[in-house]
Amino acid sequence: MNKKDTTILLVDxxxxxxxxxxxxxxxxxxxVVTAENGLEAIKKAxxxxxxxxxxxVMMPEMDGIEACEKxxxxxxxxxxxxxxxTARGEDYSQVAGFDAGADDYITKPIRPxxxxxxxxxLLRRFKKEEGNSEALKIGxxxxxxxxxxxxxxxxxxxLPRKEFELLSLLASKPGKVxxxxxxxxxxxxxxxxxxxxxxxxxxxxxxxxxxxxxFKTIKGVGYKFVV
Amino acid sequence: MNKKDTTILLVDxxxxxxxxxxxxxxxxxxxVVTAENGLEAIKKAxxxxxxxxxxxVMMPEMDGIEACEKxxxxxxxxxxxxxxxTARGEDYSQVAGFDAGADDYITKPIRPxxxxxxxxxLLRRFKKEEGNSEALKIGxxxxxxxxxxxxxxxxxxxLPRKEFELLSLLASKPGKVxxxxxxxxxxxxxxxxxxxxxxxxxxxxxxxxxxxxxFKTIKGVGYKFVV
DNA sequence: GTAAAATTTTAAGGTTAATTTAAGGTTTTC
DNA sequence: GAAAACCTTAAATTAACCTTAAAATTTTAC
Numbered sequence: 001m002n003k004k005d006t007t008i009l010l011v012d013x014x015x016x017x018x019x020x021x022x023x024x025x026x027x028x029x030x031x032v033v034t035a036e037n038g039l040e041a042i043k044k045a046x047x048x049x050x051x052x053x054x055x056x057v058m059m060p061e062m063d064g065i066e067a068c069e070k071x072x073x074x075x076x077x078x079x080x081x082x083x084x085x086t087a088r089g090e091d092y093s094q095v096a097g098f099d100a101g102a103d104d105y106i107t108k109p110i111r112p113x114x115x116x117x118x119x120x121x122l123l124r125r126f127k128k129e130e131g132n133s134e135a136l137k138i139g140x141x142x143x144x145x146x147x148x149x150x151x152x153x154x155x156x157x158x159l160p161r162k163e164f165e166l167l168s169l170l171a172s173k174p175g176k177v178x179x180x181x182x183x184x185x186x187x188x189x190x191x192x193x194x195x196x197x198x199x200x201x202x203x204x205x206x207x208x209x210x211x212x213x214x215f216k217t218i219k220g221v222g223y224k225f226v227v
Numbered sequence: 228m229n230k231k232d233t234t235i236l237l238v239d240x241x242x243x244x245x246x247x248x249x250x251x252x253x254x255x256x257x258x259v260v261t262a263e264n265g266l267e268a269i270k271k272a273x274x275x276x277x278x279x280x281x282x283x284v285m286m287p288e289m290d291g292i293e294a295c296e297k298x299x300x301x302x303x304x305x306x307x308x309x310x311x312x313t314a315r316g317e318d319y320s321q322v323a324g325f326d327a328g329a330d331d332y333i334t335k336p337i338r339p340x341x342x343x344x345x346x347x348x349l350l351r352r353f354k355k356e357e358g359n360s361e362a363l364k365i366g367x368x369x370x371x372x373x374x375x376x377x378x379x380x381x382x383x384x385x386l387p388r389k390e391f392e393l394l395s396l397l398a399s400k401p402g403k404v405x406x407x408x409x410x411x412x413x414x415x416x417x418x419x420x421x422x423x424x425x426x427x428x429x430x431x432x433x434x435x436x437x438x439x440x441x442f443k444t445i446k447g448v449g450y451k452f453v454v
Numbered sequence: 455g456t457a458a459a460a461t462t463t464t465a466a467g468g469t470t471a472a473t474t475t476a477a478g479g480t481t482t483t484c
Numbered sequence: 485g486a487a488a489a490c491c492t493t494a495a496a497t498t499a500a501c502c503t504t505a506a507a508a509t510t511t512t513a514c
Contacts, residue, residue, distance in 0.1 A: 161462090175373075175374045177375040194462090197503095198462080198463055200502065201463075201502090201504095203502095217501070218388075219387065219471070220472080220500065221375055387471080388473095389472075421475090425475080428473085428491090430491095431492070431493095444489095444490070444491090446481090446490070447490095
């Protein structure tokens, strides 16, 4: 999953916190939605199905712990990562938080760098658990997305990220021509701009490793993977 | 779907915004329709069924959020992508926007480059849901746009791009005469200017590969494909 | 925190094949 | 039978891609 497809629901009754945390996460490329109390949080969580919820413990209307318990019971959101925001030393709430089904907690005062790296770590963990998708098998090639490895002619290959993603994409529909533009957007991301020869170089690496014949160039259009 | 078949409904009460955003999108090749308030937006949305609606939040008559909710309920427009225009920091409206069924938001002040790339990204997402087009079959000829290949008399042909596009065009309506001028626009593009004999040469290549009889010349007009 | 290693991107020259042009020949039209 | 439109061929041009190495960046290891 791409960063900008990752939605974070940020819940706090203090506008200052929403502002500063929201800013830092948005700046990192996440899509951030905010709520000001537990009730609102539940409503929005249902609607937008965020990957991560950052929940203040102390709030009017419905506190974070209660909201967390309710959210955990929603079938759509069982994989969502929930983390609390607590004041330092509020030991009780940390404990109660884990009881309520939280995955982690972040202590105030908030240090943006710490926050961002914690969020990244949490989402990484989430992503891993997401997996379990079957390995993709095309002829002599097996692509195991879960373990990020490729088996070709019974030999295991560890491909660097970009190569792996590129191969995954092309091999996901053997025979189909992927346009250069589409490859860029799917492998490199929507707004990333790289030079015109970058794709070629990666294709070349794949040709070296997987075999020249597997990758056909369609001039003026793009590339396709064939068996 | 071709860019010029993509309609964008742009809704804002400020003529300046309509002007600048409209200009940039038109320049990119989209068909742009504008409205100045929510009521008008709904009326026009029903009529023209745009692929994308860009909706200002703050407007007289009916604000963007209300309009968005109403539009989302129209059965014809459930696949339409809706994005809000909000002033930076208008946090509430962003959130309320997602509640109302919006897919994204764009913050003012508007940067044309950002706007255009966001619009492209949104439409790509929309397009993806359309699914793959079937191969086109005409007599002994099968044109597979996805894989960019042609099968003729059970034999696979790889055609260069221009030849492929030209064949696709002519074969899309067997029997129909395509005027030279139309062929130029559809295969070569609006502003590309090539010499008068270029089409002939490509037709000749196709005649060599597919068969002389399949392509009839209508002197003074153009060409047609027949079975 | 720094150094080392690996990955990713860029840059530049080379190669190939697609595309276009040009020019003389042919057919059709009036 | 002259003009216009198209055909054919080969050569010229150009666009797209390949290859390589080095630079930049990111990740990993210490």
